[in-house]
Amino acid sequence: MREKIVACLSASILFALSMQLAAAPAAPVLTYSTSGFTVTASWTRVPGATEYKLNYAPYPCAGPNSISSLNVGSDTSFSATLWNGAAFYIAVQAGDKQGFSEYSNIEYFIISQSSADLTGNWGMVETAGPNSCGIGAGLQNNYITAINQAGTFLTAQLETGLLKGSLAGNTLKLSGTLQDAGTNRAYKLYLTVSPDGREVSGSASWKLTSSHYKCSGVSSITGLRQY
Incomplete structure (x- = not known):
């Protein structure tokens, strides 16, 4: 993906790099999240950087002339509420008095609102990520x-409890407490619904408590509607 966008925007990137000095800051690392029609871009703070520039361009790429940028000062995140179907590439640069860094990793997103009714049975796969529970x-x-x-x-009824939440755009948020084998699991899910309403994917964060221990962790989640 990076190769495609770099090739598409190569003229702009080469020009930008030609204006930099060797002592310019390192490039930040970019992540983003969506909630309904709102997208939030976040990036790592770079030592010595005094400002950051958020670059964005329509997806699919429309060429170097389609690139715009926004100086966000010393902030390390930026949120915007867009519209259904909005699709953009985004990248960040760190800057100081010597100039701006190279582009961060380049990401793209598509805001897609699902109008489907999610009622039904769903087959879910939860994959354990970093945790302090020994899983x-x-x-x-x-x-x-x-x-x-x-x-x-x-509502989402699991064998071990009930989760409740809401759907905003294509973002499904669910939370609740699940009980199993003497443990309580405080559970929060953040899922993105596919445009056809047949698939979900996202992440979960959770905290386990029992009379003997406490621990926490995160998981990745995928789901497919069952027919």
Whole structure:
């Protein structure tokens, strides 16, 4: 993906790099998240940098002349509320009095609102990520959850408890406490719904508590509607 956008925007990038001095800051690392129609870009703080520039261009690429930029000062995040179907490349540069860095990693996003009713049974796959519970990273758990939707309000019934939440645009948020084998799991899910309403993907954060220990972790989640 980076090769495609760099090739597409090469004229602009080469010009920008020609204006930099050798002592310009290192490039930051960019991440982003979406919630409904709102996208938030965040990046790492670079030692010595005094300002940051957020660069954006339409996706698919429309050439170097389509690139715009926004100086966000010393902030390391920026949020904007867009529209259904909005699609952009984004990249960040760090700057100081010597000039601006190279581009960060280049990401792209598409704001897509799902109009589908998510009511039904869903086959979910949860893959363990970093955690303090001793659960091996990459360990997978497969389960079925029954989702009921009324407007933008949703519930998800699991074997170990009920989660409640809402749908905003294509972003599904669910939270609740699950109980299993003497443990309580405070659970938060953030899922993106595919435009056709047949798939979800995202992440979960959780905290386990029992009479003997406390620990926490994160997981990645994928789901497919069952017919």
